[in-house]
Amino acid sequence: GPSISVKLSALHPRYEYSHREFVVPYLIERVKELALHAKANHISMTIDAEEADRLDMSLDVISAIFSDPEFKDWEGLGLALQAYQKRAFYLIDWLVDLSRHHKKRIQIRLVKGAYWDTEIKLSQVEGFNDYPVFTRKANTDLSYLACAEKMLSAKDAIYSQFATHNAYSVSAILSMLDGKNNRHYFEFQSLQGMGRSLHDEIIDK
Numbered sequence: 001g002p003s004i005s006v007k008l009s010a011l012h013p014r015y016e017y018s019h020r021e022f023v024v025p026y027l028i029e030r031v032k033e034l035a036l037h038a039k040a041n042h043i044s045m046t047i048d049a050e051e052a053d054r055l056d057m058s059l060d061v062i063s064a065i066f067s068d069p070e071f072k073d074w075e076g077l078g079l080a081l082q083a084y085q086k087r088a089f090y091l092i093d094w095l096v097d098l099s100r101h102h103k104k105r106i107q108i109r110l111v112k113g114a115y116w117d118t119e120i121k122l123s124q125v126e127g128f129n130d131y132p133v134f135t136r137k138a139n140t141d142l143s144y145l146a147c148a149e150k151m152l153s154a155k156d157a158i159y160s161q162f163a164t165h166n167a168y169s170v171s172a173i174l175s176m177l178d179g180k181n182n183r184h185y186f187e188f189q190s191l192q193g194m195g196r197s198l199h200d201e202i203i204d205k
Contacts, residue, residue, distance in 0.1 A: 003044035005080070006034060008058055015050075020057050027057075028064045035065055039074045044107060049080040051115055051122070052132035055087070059094075067102055075159065078107025083144035084116060084133045092150050092158075099157035109161040109189065110147055112140055141169070148173050152184060160186035165194050170202065 009015045011030050012023050031047070038045040047062055049055075062079055065071060079095075081088055092108070099106045119133045134140045144164075151160045152173075162173055170188060177184055190199050 001042065001044065003046060003076075003078075004038065005046045005048045006031065007048045007050065008054070008061065009050055015054065015057070017053055017057065020060075024057055024060050027061045031061055031065055032068065032070075035071065035074075035077060038076060039071065042076075044076040044078060046107065046109055047077075047079045049082045049111065049113070052085055052087075052119055053122075055085070055091075059091075063098060066098060066106060072102075073104070075105045075107070078109060078159070078161070080109045080111050080163075081147065082111055082113035082115075082133075083147050084113035084140040086132060086134065086143075088143060088147055089150065092147060092154070096154045096157045099154075105157055105159045107159045107161060108151055109163050110144065110151065111163045112144055141166075144169060145172050149176055152176055152186070155184055160184075161189050162186065163189040163191075165190055165198060167198055170198065 008027055008031070011027055015023055015027070035045055037043075047058055050058070058079070062077070066077055071077065081091060085091075095106055095108065113133065116133055120131060120135070123131045134143060148160070148162060148169075151158050162169070164170060173188075188199060188202060190196070
């Protein structure tokens with residue numbers, strides 16, 4: 001069905017870790033208001049991913065909304081998960097625990113990530129010993145498939161959404177389901193105007 005994506009940085013100009021004490025409560029209140037509108041209009045809502053240093057704050061917001069009694073029976077909340085982040089594979093475990101604790105599914109849109117250059121430069125400027133993202137595309141591609149397999153194995157807790165324009169990634173995900181008799185519900189997603197021929201091929205079959 002229809003869905004919208006929300007960037008938390010668009011809701012507050014100081015969505016930064018140094019201001020988390022007053023920004024996070026504000027965002028919880030604001031996102032709840034948007035989520036109530038989405039729920040009333042049968043629209044899913046995805047919290048979009050941003051830079052790595054904002055991840056913990058976004059999880060605070062998502063956890064608060066997901067556990068709110070007003071959304072007890074609503075499975076329309078989700079988040080974008082960046083496979084190029086080294087924490088992605090382990091974050092799925094946290095999300096599965098959150099989902100099973102509240103006995104409802106959470107939507108996860110798996111992407112490879114859009115802030116790679118920024119993450120590398122920020123880490124270099126700050127003099128960090130390591131990067132929060134993989135520095136080789138092959139590792140990001142492998143992480144994407146590992147995350148996809150983990151998501152599909154937790155279909156009771158996760159509604160999987162695979163955002164990709166890569167034919168190999170699509171084929172690999174479909175091959176994970178080969179020979180399985182149990183029914184899976186999931187989506188392939190693409191940006192408007194991109195990957196149309198690939199997704200037409202999938203839909204036709």
